Amino acid sequence: MRTPRAARDPPSRDRARPDRHPWRHRGTARVQGPAPPNSLALLRALVRANGAVLSRSALADALPAAADHHALEVQMSRLRQTLGVPGLINTIVKRGYRLDV
Numbered sequence: 001m002r003t004p005r006a007a008r009d010p011p012s013r014d015r016a017r018p019d020r021h022p023w024r025h026r027g028t029a030r031v032q033g034p035a036p037p038n039s040l041a042l043l044r045a046l047v048r049a050n051g052a053v054l055s056r057s058a059l060a061d062a063l064p065a066a067a068d069h070h071a072l073e074v075q076m077s078r079l080r081q082t083l084g085v086p087g088l089i090n091t092i093v094k095r096g097y098r099l100d101v
Helices: 037-048 056-062 069-083
Strands: 089-092 096-099
Touching (some): 056 069, 056 096, 069 089
Antiparallel strands (some): 089 096
C-alpha cells in the first residue's frame, strides 16, 4: 500500500515561522539591501518626469539594457515591491506610468 504524500513529506517548519524569513508573504515586503539597478533607473526616470505620465517606450529606453514591454512590467512590479508604498506609482491605462507626487 502506498503512503500518502503528507506522511512522506512533512511540511517544513521554517515556512511557518515568519521570524526566520526576511519577506512577509502577505502585504508589503520589507526591503533588504539596495534596490536593483533597473529599479533605480525606472525610479530616476519617474522622478525626473515630476508627476507627468511617461510612456512604456520612454521607460523602456531608461533601462540600462534593452527591454521589451513585458520586461518593463516585471521591473515596474519589482520597483513597487521595493518601495513598499501602495499607490506611489500609478498605471495610466494605454498611456504609461506616473509617480504620484
